Amino acid sequence: MKRKIIQSAINISSSDEKIINKMTESIGQIPGCLVADYSSDIDHNRSVISILGDEKNLTKAVFVIFEIAYETIDISHHHGEHPRIGAVDVIPFTPWGITTMEDCIVLAQSVGREIAKKYLMPVYLYGEAALIPEHENLSLIRRGGYESLLQEIHRVADRKPDYGLTRLHPTLGAVAIGARNPLVAFNVNLKSTDIKIAKEIAKKVRGEYGGLTRVKAIGVNLRSRDLVQVSMNLLNYRMSTVVQAYELVKIEARRYGVEIQGSEIIGLVPLECLVDIVGYYLSIPDLKISQVLEYHFIENFD
Amino acid sequence: MKRKIIQSAINISSSDEKIINKMTESIGQIPGCLVADYSSDIDHNRSVISILGDEKNLTKAVFVIFEIAYETIDISHHHGEHPRIGAVDVIPFTPWGITTMEDCIVLAQSVGREIAKKYLMPVYLYGEAALIPEHENLSLIRRGGYESLLQEIHRVADRKPDYGLTRLHPTLGAVAIGARNPLVAFNVNLKSTDIKIAKEIAKKVRGEYGGLTRVKAIGVNLRSRDLVQVSMNLLNYRMSTVVQAYELVKIEARRYGVEIQGSEIIGLVPLECLVDIVGYYLSIPDLKISQVLEYHFIENFD
Numbered sequence: 001m002k003r004k005i006i007q008s009a010i011n012i013s014s015s016d017e018k019i020i021n022k023m024t025e026s027i028g029q030i031p032g033c034l035v036a037d038y039s040s041d042i043d044h045n046r047s048v049i050s051i052l053g054d055e056k057n058l059t060k061a062v063f064v065i066f067e068i069a070y071e072t073i074d075i076s077h078h079h080g081e082h083p084r085i086g087a088v089d090v091i092p093f094t095p096w097g098i099t100t101m102e103d104c105i106v107l108a109q110s111v112g113r114e115i116a117k118k119y120l121m122p123v124y125l126y127g128e129a130a131l132i133p134e135h136e137n138l139s140l141i142r143r144g145g146y147e148s149l150l151q152e153i154h155r156v157a158d159r160k161p162d163y164g165l166t167r168l169h170p171t172l173g174a175v176a177i178g179a180r181n182p183l184v185a186f187n188v189n190l191k192s193t194d195i196k197i198a199k200e201i202a203k204k205v206r207g208e209y210g211g212l213t214r215v216k217a218i219g220v221n222l223r224s225r226d227l228v229q230v231s232m233n234l235l236n237y238r239m240s241t242v243v244q245a246y247e248l249v250k251i252e253a254r255r256y257g258v259e260i261q262g263s264e265i266i267g268l269v270p271l272e273c274l275v276d277i278v279g280y281y282l283s284i285p286d287l288k289i290s291q292v293l294e295y296h297f298i299e300n301f302d
Numbered sequence: 303m304k305r306k307i308i309q310s311a312i313n314i315s316s317s318d319e320k321i322i323n324k325m326t327e328s329i330g331q332i333p334g335c336l337v338a339d340y341s342s343d344i345d346h347n348r349s350v351i352s353i354l355g356d357e358k359n360l361t362k363a364v365f366v367i368f369e370i371a372y373e374t375i376d377i378s379h380h381h382g383e384h385p386r387i388g389a390v391d392v393i394p395f396t397p398w399g400i401t402t403m404e405d406c407i408v409l410a411q412s413v414g415r416e417i418a419k420k421y422l423m424p425v426y427l428y429g430e431a432a433l434i435p436e437h438e439n440l441s442l443i444r445r446g447g448y449e450s451l452l453q454e455i456h457r458v459a460d461r462k463p464d465y466g467l468t469r470l471h472p473t474l475g476a477v478a479i480g481a482r483n484p485l486v487a488f489n490v491n492l493k494s495t496d497i498k499i500a501k502e503i504a505k506k507v508r509g510e511y512g513g514l515t516r517v518k519a520i521g522v523n524l525r526s527r528d529l530v531q532v533s534m535n536l537l538n539y540r541m542s543t544v545v546q547a548y549e550l551v552k553i554e555a556r557r558y559g560v561e562i563q564g565s566e567i568i569g570l571v572p573l574e575c576l577v578d579i580v581g582y583y584l585s586i587p588d589l590k591i592s593q594v595l596e597y598h599f600i601e602n603f604d
Contacts, residue, residue: 265586
């Protein structure tokens with residue numbers, strides 16, 4: 001594809017329909033900026049808005065989101081199952097088409113600087129945009145959530161932000177802005193209310209404990225649905241696949257006699273990922289992405 | 303999508319690599335005409351070339367294929383597992399984007415008339431392009447294959463072609479040209495060499511015998527691979543889905559203690575079909591086509 005497109009899956013620490021609708025409607029009015037998907041989870045108390053556009057339009061969208069968050073969200077009173085450090089928690093930039101990772105790094109840095117300046121708040125640059133190795137890993141930046149960062153920001157060396165004040169904004173908190181390859185946010189819900197089981201399975205599935213190398217996983221309590229969840233990020237879905245993640249959760253759940261209630265993909269998923277899943281479950285080892293009709297509308301009719 | 307695109311999955315009665323390569327290379331040189339996929343099966347002795355383009359370019363492509371078939375294929379000496387009536391056996395036109403079925407019907411009729419005139423051969427118009435109700439169903443046009451048509455073309459009323467001579471061309475035979483909605487050509491291969499089993503399963507799966515309403519199925523012997531196959535056409539993959547077809551073949555195969563060796567999708571498959579399959583096997587009942595990243599490159603950036 002010869003177009004220059006950047007994707008951003010902006011994570012907001014709120015599941016308030018009114019706030020999220022206001023954000024998506026306002027972004028939708030920016031020409032050249034597309035809200036491709038959005039979803040909220042009441043237990044995570046978190047929403048993800050997936051946006052496509054170029055540097056200029058995405059920058060506008062980020063400022064629109066911050067403006068609405070500034071008016072409506074107070075992170076110091078936020079409760080939710082998912083670790084977070086700010087009202088606008090994470091802003092990743094992902095390259096598509098002829099956009100390069102370097103473009104996304106430059107964008108993350110420029111947006112980061114502007115946000116720090118405007119809101120006088122701490123900004124962490126993560127992933128490929130990280131300025132120091134300690135900030136490459138988002139989960140380290142976010143460790144212990146807002147509460148921990150509030151305690152440590154002044155006195156722990158790697159908690160010092162890359163831009164802005166070394167002091168949390170009273171309502172916006174902090175924000176992590178980064179550049180990264182596409183990931184798949186994939187959650188598997190279990191027919192259980194035992195959070196320990198979800199946490200144990202998450203541990204078995206995630207890379208650092210011997211599970212799938214490029215998978216991050218946490219156990220989350222879905223109180224409103226009387227379920228627990230293994231919430232995963234597949235950081236490289238070619239290396240550690242959705243099929244592997246799903247089947248491994250299912251296998252580990254058997255240890256507890258627990259069944260799968262269902263799954264969720266949060267935000268966008270690349271087509272090649274779908275082709276891999278279909279190829280697996282229908283036993284078509286050589287299914288090609290070029291067999292998907294719509295693929296050609298993208299690749300060949302530009 | 304605001305473009306005018308027609309898809310054609312042209313069925314050729316040959317699996318000769320040289321012939322098919324010559325066809326795809328020649329079509330590839332027509333500007334605005336894209337060979338999206340092609341595949342051959344040695345046991346079917348048949349190839350499918352999937353082409354995308356507009357009316358003008360697809361017409362050119364059909365003539366290129368006929369010209370090469372005329373030089374290289376003799377249907378009177380053809381052997382293969384799949385029913386066929388001509389060297390170029392079937393030419394369907396399927397609308398995409400802003401193309402209408404009416405556009406495809408008009409195209410089928412004009413291409414049909416021109417082919418009949420140039421090669422003095424019988425042309426049957428099928429599907430939505432059929433001129434008489436008896437020709438709507440392709441499998442009725444093709445019943446008994448070339449051999450049966452050779453016997454019956456002069457003396458059975460519904461065997462009379464819509465265009466051209468009521469006499470088979472000595473090497474090209476006849477051709478069915480039609481307009482239809484997209485279908486999925488889906489084959490499931492069985493770990494068995496017993497063709498009776500494949501035929502029995504095909505009977506159970508196909509609509510006319512009480513199986514899936516919008517599925518056609520036949521049993522095919524894959525001698526070169528020591529397997530048998532249930533070869534299906536899913537005429538409406540929303541009504542009768544790939545998941546249903548696959549699982550039903552698997553269920554019926556159990557009756558004989560036969561396992562699935564693997565499956566094949568021949569030619570192109572629409573994205574919404576993939577979304578349905580992934581939603582089923584990962585238990586994501588509300589997976590949306592708009593969650594596929596590339597979907598937005600087609601729909602919103604025209």
